[in-house]
Amino acid sequence: MASIVGIIWMMTVSLALRNGPGVVVEGRAFFVFGDSLVDNGNNNYLATSARADSPPYGIDYPTHRPTGRFSNGLNIPDIISEKLGIEPTLPYLSPELQGEKLLVGANFASAGVGVLNDTGIQFVNIIRIGQQLEYFAEYQKRVAALIGSEKAKQLVKEALVLITIGGNDFVNNYYLVPFSMRARQYILPDYVSYVISEYKNVLKKLHSLGARRVIVTGTGPLGCVPAELAQRSQDGNCADELQQASVLFNPQLVEMLNGLNSEIGSHVFIAANTNQMHLDFITNPQAFGFVTSKVACCGQGPYNGIGLCTPLSNLCPNRDEYAFWDPFHPTERANRIIVEQILTGTTDYMHPMNLSTILVMDSKA
Ligand SMILES: *[C@@H]1O[C@H](CO)[C@@H](O)[C@H](O)[C@H]1NC(C)=O
Ligand SMILES: *[C@@H]1O[C@H](CO)[C@@H](O)[C@H](O)[C@H]1NC(C)=O
DSSP states (O other): HHHHHHHHHHHHHHHHTOSSSSSOOOSSSSEEEEEEETSSSSSGGGSSOOOSTTTTTTTTTTTTTTSSSSSSSHHHHHHEEEHHHHOOBTTOOOOOOOOOGGEEEEEEOOOOOOOOTTTGGGOOOOOHHHHHHHHHHHHHHHHHHEEEHHHHHHHHTTTTEEEOSSSIIIIITTTTTTTTTHHHHHHHHHHHHHHHHHHHHHHHHHHHOOOOOEEEEOOOOOGSSSHHHHOOSSSOOOOOOHHHHHHHHHHHHHHHHHHHHHHHTEEEEHHHHEEHHHHHHHHOGGGGTHHHHHHSEEOOOOOOOBBBTTTTTTSEEEEEEEESSSSSSOOOOHHHHHHHHHHOOOOOOTSSHHHHHHHHHHHHH
């Protein structure tokens, strides 16, 4: 599969190279929005506690150093870039994101954010989703100054976009503390509808900013992560409340995306069933070469699920044998399984089509 993608990719690149003199636009740009599952370092530039800037984060990254990614190595956007044969996008706040680097795209994600503005307030300074979109508009002005506004529009229109958000609206808001403000205000089904309707506004804004191919991931099985097993599970089974949240949220997200696509009259939004992708290796870790999907590699307490992953935490020797790196985030190996499904999954995983199909379609367009 990688080789087919590679060939399509080379075709796209060679087309782009004939775009004219001046700055060379190489390949397709890639933009990333969302939370810690996809942040690749923005929060390192902010005064916030939501950061992955100390060892052992990054232990399996090429530099073996923490980068701000919530992973032992690469995260989902990195692996998508790798499969597309492009360099990883830089965090939008990185001072290195200048000149031709801008043409690769940018990562606007920020650990701790949700759809709602009051999600993650305990992390103080994070880039809320509205601000991520404002940065995207600012980015486009910078690119227009570099290659002209027509080419800048084209670059955005042809880009691939990934957005991963929503989990924190439950974990770091509704269920953060018992009787949270949102839990007193809404019963769960009504809260889910509210988050979905606000999410729809976010996606409309993204579309109005020029995005035309957007992969939207659902939440994982929120009650099955080591942090929730440690705090809420009696018997090692996934915690009920958070499972209910993902069971309600994910199908409504798909419905909302279908609605948006028919309003727009085009398959702009592609739903990635990350809930099912995770459940596959959570229910049968051995089939994927994991020794466990319950215990985090890095952490402390039951399931290594209490607190944060720090230099003082337990650390497993072989990260490839664990589905979860820290109490909330998958290992690079688990991220690779997820990206493989994004690329080649059936319609149960990717709706209405997978990324390799998109790449073929777009290379013909
Ligand atoms: C969040 O804040 C932004 C900026 O203040 C505002 O435009 C947006 O409507 C708010 N979103 C929600 C869901 O309240
Ligand atoms: C997804 O990708 C694979 C491999 O390219 C392809 O054979 C398959 O038909 C695709 N599935 C869908 C539903 O698009």
